[in-house]
Amino acid sequence: MSKPIYYQTAAELADQLSAGELTSEELVRAVIDRTKKVEPQVQAFLSFDEEDALAQARASDARRKEGKALGPLDGIPVGIKDVLAVTGQPLTCASRMLEKFVSPYDATCIQKLKQAGAVLWGRLNMDEFAMGSSTENSAFQQTGNPWDTDRIPGGSSGGSAACVAAGEAIVSLGSDTGGSIRQPAALCGVVGLKPSYGLVSRYGLVAFASSLDQIGPFARGVEDAALLLQGIAGHDPRDSTSYKTEIPDYRAALKEKKGPWKLGIPKEYFGEGLDPEVEKAVRGAIEFYRKSGCEIVEVSLPHTQYAVAVYYIIATAEASSNLARYDGVRYTRRSDKAADAIDLYFQTRAEGFGQEVKRRIILGTYVLSSGYYDAYYLRAQKVRTLIRDDFMKAFEKVDALLTPTSPVPAFKKGERTADPLAMYLSDIFTISTNLAGLPGISIPCGFTGSGLPIGLQILGQPFAEADLLAIARHYEQAHDHHQQHPNLD
Amino acid sequence: MKHSIDIDYVANLARIALTDEEKETFSRQLDDVLGYIEKLNEVDVSGIEPTAHAFPVKNVWRDDVAGEAFPVETALANAPAKRQNMIVVPKVVE
Numbered sequence: 001m002s003k004p005i006y007y008q009t010a011a012e013l014a015d016q017l018s019a020g021e022l023t024s025e026e027l028v029r030a031v032i033d034r035t036k037k038v039e040p041q042v043q044a045f046l047s048f049d050e051e052d053a054l055a056q057a058r059a060s061d062a063r064r065k066e067g068k069a070l071g072p073l074d075g076i077p078v079g080i081k082d083v084l085a086v087t088g089q090p091l092t093c094a095s096r097m098l099e100k101f102v103s104p105y106d107a108t109c110i111q112k113l114k115q116a117g118a119v120l121w122g123r124l125n126m127d128e129f130a131m132g133s134s135t136e137n138s139a140f141q142q143t144g145n146p147w148d149t150d151r152i153p154g155g156s157s158g159g160s161a162a163c164v165a166a167g168e169a170i171v172s173l174g175s176d177t178g179g180s181i182r183q184p185a186a187l188c189g190v191v192g193l194k195p196s197y198g199l200v201s202r203y204g205l206v207a208f209a210s211s212l213d214q215i216g217p218f219a220r221g222v223e224d225a226a227l228l229l230q231g232i233a234g235h236d237p238r239d240s241t242s243y244k245t246e247i248p249d250y251r252a253a254l255k256e257k258k259g260p261w262k263l264g265i266p267k268e269y270f271g272e273g274l275d276p277e278v279e280k281a282v283r284g285a286i287e288f289y290r291k292s293g294c295e296i297v298e299v300s301l302p303h304t305q306y307a308v309a310v311y312y313i314i315a316t317a318e319a320s321s322n323l324a325r326y327d328g329v330r331y332t333r334r335s336d337k338a339a340d341a342i343d344l345y346f347q348t349r350a351e352g353f354g355q356e357v358k359r360r361i362i363l364g365t366y367v368l369s370s371g372y373y374d375a376y377y378l379r380a381q382k383v384r385t386l387i388r389d390d391f392m393k394a395f396e397k398v399d400a401l402l403t404p405t406s407p408v409p410a411f412k413k414g415e416r417t418a419d420p421l422a423m424y425l426s427d428i429f430t431i432s433t434n435l436a437g438l439p440g441i442s443i444p445c446g447f448t449g450s451g452l453p454i455g456l457q458i459l460g461q462p463f464a465e466a467d468l469l470a471i472a473r474h475y476e477q478a479h480d481h482h483q484q485h486p487n488l489d
Numbered sequence: 490m491k492h493s494i495d496i497d498y499v500a501n502l503a504r505i506a507l508t509d510e511e512k513e514t515f516s517r518q519l520d521d522v523l524g525y526i527e528k529l530n531e532v533d534v535s536g537i538e539p540t541a542h543a544f545p546v547k548n549v550w551r552d553d554v555a556g557e558a559f560p561v562e563t564a565l566a567n568a569p570a571k572r573q574n575m576i577v578v579p580k581v582v583e
Contacts, residue, residue: 306528
C-alpha cells in the first residue's frame, strides 16, 4: 500500500468501495484522524462534526451492502466552504455577522451531493463573505498553506484548497467570484475548477457578487474534479440565472477527447509583475502541449489591463446591495447598543462586519451613489462587454487559452494586508474569466525553488468544461506534480 | 487632506457606523483604489452595450403554483428576537 487512504483520489477510492475493499466509515475515520493530526498547523476548518460525518458514512455503507450504492461519490468525504447552506449546520461565511447562523435548508449543490451519497464534511475557512485573496480576512482564524504554513493558502476559498492539499478531505467545494477557486488551488498545488456562469445553481450560496459568483470543485486530480462537477452541475428552477444546457459525462470526456487542440497564449498575461519562476513553469507547460502535437498561437486580449478596475466596481456594487440584508433584523446578530431602529442597522453592521467587508461596501455604495453611477458602474459594465468580446474573438481562433493562474506563488501571511490594492492585483489573471462568464481550471504545473506550488490556468469557451478537463488531463497524465504532497509530519 | 470619497455621506448611505480611525484609513485606501479605477476613462465605450450578466437569460418564467415553504418556526429560527411568530424590531413610529 503506497499512498495513505486520505491521499488517494475519489476515483481510486470509489473503486475500492465498490469492490468491498474499503468501507466509507474506514475512509471517513482516516480523514478525521488526518484532520485532527494536521489541523493545528493548517487550520482549514472553522468547524466539523465527526459524529455527523460518521453517520453519513455508515448510511453509505448500509446502502452499498443492499446493492443500492448511488454512484462514484457515494461514501466520499467532500469538504464544504462555509458559504454553502447545509441544513442544520453553521453557515458563518467566516463573519461575526453570521457567527450563530444555522442553515434552515440545503443549497442545490448540497442537495445534489446528498442524492449522490457524498459525505458532507466540515465547514471550511474563507475570507469573510468570500472577499479576499489570502483567507486572512476570516474573522475567526488564519489558514496556513500546507506547503509552508507561514504563508497564505490563497483565497477566498483558502480552507477548501488547503484541506484537499493536506489530506483533510478527498475533494471539496468552493466558490469563485474573481479567482477564489483557481488562485488558492494554484497556491496549494491542487486542481480547482470554476464552471461557466450558470452551470451550477447558486441557490443556497451566500451571495457576494451575483453576476460573477460560481460554485466549483477542488481535487487532487482532474478526474476527481470531473466527478465532483458532475455531481453539482445542472439547471435549477430556483436560480433564474442557471442555464438550461445538456450536461455531458465529464469523466467519459476525459477518455474520449484526445486533442490535439489549438491553444492560445494571451500575451497580456505574460507581462510585468509575473514572477520569473511562475513564468518558467507555465512556459514549460505550454512547451509540453506544443511537443505533444497541439498548435500554440499567440492571441491578444487587449482589455485585460482594465479587468481589475472593472471587477472592483461591479463586484463591490453588487456586494453593497447583497449585504444590505445584514441589518440586525433577520440574521442572528443584533447590536444591543442601538438607540432606535435606524441605529440598529448602523451598530449591527459596525459590529458584525470586518474591515475588508466594510471597505468594499463603502466602495460599492459610492460607485452606485447618485451622480457617480454612469461614471463608474455603467462604464464598468460597458468595459465588461469589451473584455468578453476579446475572449469571444480569441475563441474564434483557438479551443482554449493557457495562462498562469496567479502572478506569484503563495506569499507570507501579513505581507499584503496593509495595501488593499496590492491584494486586489493578485487576482489579475483570474478576474476576467468571471467578468466574461467563462470556465477556468487551475492545475499544478511545477514548484518554485523553495518548494511552493505553481498553477497553470486553462480557460475555455462557455460551457466547454468537458474540453477544459480533457486538456487539463492531457498535461496531468504526463506529469506528477499533482501526486506530490506537502510535508506536514 | 482632501479625499475622493465623502466618507460620512457614503457611510450613511451604507448604514455603517465607522470609527474615526476607519474613516481615515478607508478614505486613504479608497483614494488609491479609485485612482487605479480612473484607468477606465481611457477606454472608448461609445456605442458599447453594458453587460449585466455574461449570458443574458431572458424572461425566465415558471408556472404560478405554490411550492414548498418553511414552517414558521424554521423561517424564524435565525431571527435575533421574535414574539408570536413575528420578528421583533425596535419601535419605528412614535
